[in-house]
Amino acid sequence: MIINIVIWKFLYLCLSEMPRMKPPFSIRQFFFILFFASISLTSSAQLVYKDVAPIFYNRCTSCHHPGGHPPEHYTSYSETVPWVSLIKADLNSGKMPPWSPDTTYTRFLHERIITASEKATIINWINAGYPAGDTMLAPPVPVYNS
Numbered sequence: 001m002i003i004n005i006v007i008w009k010f011l012y013l014c015l016s017e018m019p020r021m022k023p024p025f026s027i028r029q030f031f032f033i034l035f036f037a038s039i040s041l042t043s044s045a046q047l048v049y050k051d052v053a054p055i056f057y058n059r060c061t062s063c064h065h066p067g068g069h070p071p072e073h074y075t076s077y078s079e080t081v082p083w084v085s086l087i088k089a090d091l092n093s094g095k096m097p098p099w100s101p102d103t104t105y106t107r108f109l110h111e112r113i114i115t116a117s118e119k120a121t122i123i124n125w126i127n128a129g130y131p132a133g134d135t136m137l138a139p140p141v142p143v144y145n146s
């Protein structure tokens, strides 16, 4: 019983003193920790091949596959990486995927376009050094007849 009273008294003292006490770390240190925590979060969400493969399969491999017209094929990690700097340049310039009609004027069925976020995903992956990750996690490659 007496112990209880001492504990409560101690707790009460702590709580009443709290506003006058210095916090254990400064605001600056707090943001420092927050900053590094957010960096480690971002790097754990690093883009690897399995994240960009579906975009290539949806937007590029209808032409860029073995047997297709262009000589570059994006149907696997090892076939894609030799072309990353050209891919980045063509995505940035809008040269690829080829689609000349102006999408702000009128829209067509089966447009060969790529969304801004898909484009950003591929470019971020290339800028990050195009890591392979576990390529077995990529979705199955579409099958083409020619």
Ligand code: HEC
Pocket: 056, 059, 060, 061, 062, 063, 064, 069, 070, 071, 072, 083, 086, 087, 090, 091, 095, 096, 097, 098, 112, 114
């Ligand atoms: C409608 C068919 C088609 C689609 C879809 C397509 N390409 Fe191409 N691409 C071509 C052809 C044809 C060439 C080769 C002739 C040329 O250079 O213009 C080519 C060439 C390229 C080149 C070679 C470099 C260059 O600039 O000449 C790159 C890189 C490329 N494509 C990237 C892509 C990417 C990335 C996608 C998907 C986002 C894509 N392409 C989608 C048809 C296509």
